[in-house]
Amino acid sequence: MRGKFITLEGIDGAGKSTHLAWLATHFRTRNLPICQTREPGGTPLGEKLRALLLDKDQPMHLETETLLMFAARREHIQQVIEPALARGDWVLCDRFTDATFAYQGGGRGVACEKLEILEQWVQDGLQPDLTIIFDLPPAIGRARAGRIKIPDRFEAENEAFYERVRAGYLGRAKNDVKRIRLIDASRSIAEVQADLLVLVDRLCQ
Ligand code: ADP
Ligand code: TYD
Numbered sequence: 001m002r003g004k005f006i007t008l009e010g011i012d013g014a015g016k017s018t019h020l021a022w023l024a025t026h027f028r029t030r031n032l033p034i035c036q037t038r039e040p041g042g043t044p045l046g047e048k049l050r051a052l053l054l055d056k057d058q059p060m061h062l063e064t065e066t067l068l069m070f071a072a073r074r075e076h077i078q079q080v081i082e083p084a085l086a087r088g089d090w091v092l093c094d095r096f097t098d099a100t101f102a103y104q105g106g107g108r109g110v111a112c113e114k115l116e117i118l119e120q121w122v123q124d125g126l127q128p129d130l131t132i133i134f135d136l137p138p139a140i141g142r143a144r145a146g147r148i149k150i151p152d153r154f155e156a157e158n159e160a161f162y163e164r165v166r167a168g169y170l171g172r173a174k175n176d177v178k179r180i181r182l183i184d185a186s187r188s189i190a191e192v193q194a195d196l197l198v199l200v201d202r203l204c205q
Contacts, residue, residue: 001088002085002086002088003033003035003084003085003086003087003088003089003090003091004085004090004091004129004130004203005081005085005091005093005126005127005128005129005130006023006090006091006092006093006128006129006130006131006132006200006203007093007094007095007096007098007128007130007131007132008020008023008092008093008094008095008131008132008134009095009096009098009099009102009131009132009133009134009169010133010134010135010136010141010169010185011102011136011138011141011162011165011166011169012141012142012145012154012155012162013136013140013141013142013143013144013145013146014134014135014136014141014185015134015144015185015189015192016094016095016134017094018189019134019192019193019196020036020092020094022193022196023092023196023200024036024092026197026200027090027092032090033087033088033089033090034089034090034091034092035080035081035084035089035090035091035092036092037076037080037081037091037092037093037094038093038094038095039069039072039073039076039093039094039095039096039099040053040068040069040072040073040095041072041076042072042076042079042080042081042093043072043075043076043079043080045072045075046072046073046075046076049068049071049072050072052068053065053068053069053072053153054152054153054154055152055153056151056152056153056156058153062104062108062109062110063110063114065104065108066100066104066108066110066114066115066118067118069099069100069104070100070118070121070122073096073097073122073123074122077122077123077126081093081126082126093128096128096131097119097123098131098133098169098172098180100115100118100119101115101168101169101171101172102165102166102168102169102172103154103165103168105168106164106165106166106167106168106169106171107157107161107162107164107165107168127179128179129179129203130179130181130199130200130203131176131179131180131181132180132181132182132183132196132199133169133170133172133173133180133181133182133183134183134185134192135166135169135170135182135183135184135185136184136185136186137166137186138159138162138163138165138166139159140186141162142159142162170182181199183195183196183199
């Protein structure tokens with residue numbers, strides 16, 4: 001049986017890495033096969049592109065940035081995501097195309113129509129079975145993320161940028177209420193994970 005494709009989204013510091021690791025353990029304890037991956041990245045070439053995309057000292061045109069995100073994604077779908085789904089794995093992916101609509105679209109201002117063309121071209125109909133957006137005010141995300149590391153090219157952006165990214169995510173969620181679920185991530189880790197479990201368990205049925 002074909003596997004399921006779950007993507008986790010949200011602004012930096014929303015808790016994606018924390019919850020992805022927790023979800024992976026949840027699946028493993030149930031003996032369910034998983035493929036844990038991330039974007040940009042997930043393949044050797046994708047990880048090289050990721051390094052360029054996150055490098056604070058590597059300026060690039062906003063459309064170059066968009067195209068590199070989709071180039072990494074093309075590779076990721078073909079080499080990792082599709083084979084994993086075909087062998088029946090649960091694919092748990094830290095970010096996917098909704099991040100491009102939020103960051104490059106909402107944050108940077110790339111036209112939605114251009115992103116839709118690339119989405120159609122690169123994904124050829126592939127969409128996650130479930131996307132969870134961990135929603136929270138940028139000030140909280142920044143305070144949480146800032147505790148752990150030196151900011152990369154995106155994390156170095158200001159709060160107004162992150163407000164636009166958040167609005168981009170909320171707009172995506174409104175347009176696809178069946179696939180995309182919002183979780184209020186300003187609450188405790190335990191409260192967030194209780195909601196997460198309900199959504200994921202629904203997919204198992
Ligand atoms: P992301 O991957 O979305 O950037 P992380 O999972 O790395 O976010 O979380 C950023 C920091 O915030 C980590 O130190 C993590 O332990 C902490 N954190 C995550 N979720 C919560 C929460 N609900 N409440 C308090 N701290 C949290
Ligand atoms: P992430 O893995 O969340 O970073 P970290 O390892 O610091 O938790 O994502 C890397 C950055 O890439 C993040 O700031 C968002 C950005 N990004 C985009 O701008 N567009 C995209 O399409 C994707 C997938 C990520």
